[in-house]
Amino acid sequence: MSALSRLLVSVGLLSLFHAAYSAQEVSIIATQLHVKPDLPVDIKAETLVAVFLACLGLVLGSDQLKPIAWNVWAGNIEKEGGAANPFRLFEDRPNYLDIRAKRREFAEWAKNGAIGAS
Known part of the structure; x- marks a missing residue:
């Protein structure tokens, strides 16, 4: 002052x-x-x-205001990682399931595994 x-x-x-x-x-x-x-x-x-x-x-x-640089802040968060990242919950969520692939896997399992086990 x-x-x-x-x-x-x-x-x-x-x-x-x-x-x-x-x-x-x-x-x-x-x-x-x-x-x-x-x-x-x-x-x-x-x-x-x-x-x-x-x-x-x-x-x-008062001190001079500093410009807000979102990319600098986000870069520091990416480097630190872990608990410091406020968006961690969004990045670690499970991906969507491919229903068609799951149906194909089930159909193959049903043809090969379920019939042979009976």
């Missing part, structure tokens, strides 16, 4: 705490006077500016 971003986050958080403390004071005074507590515009504006400053400081202080 740079000095500017740290300064913005600090000022934003301090201002946010001040706005919260001011809102609490207004609420306490309004309940003592038995009036409906309504926040003044300056406290609402201070809250919005404080949140904006804190968010701006956090965004400016």
Whole structure:
């Protein structure tokens, strides 16, 4: 984090705490006077500016985003293999059966094996 971003986050958080403390004071005074507590515009504006400053400081202080490279990730997963592969269940499923080949095998077995055994 740079000095500017740290300064913005600090000022934003301090201002946010001040706005919260001011809102609490207004609420306490309004309940003592038995009036409906309504926040003044300056406290609402201070809250919005404080949140904006804190968010701006956090965004400016964050690292640069890295591009997403699906092929690099998938290549690393293929190299590692094993439990690290989230698609392992799809790749290891059994293939479809060839019904015609199974019928031919059964027919040959029935001709040769079953007749000779009886």
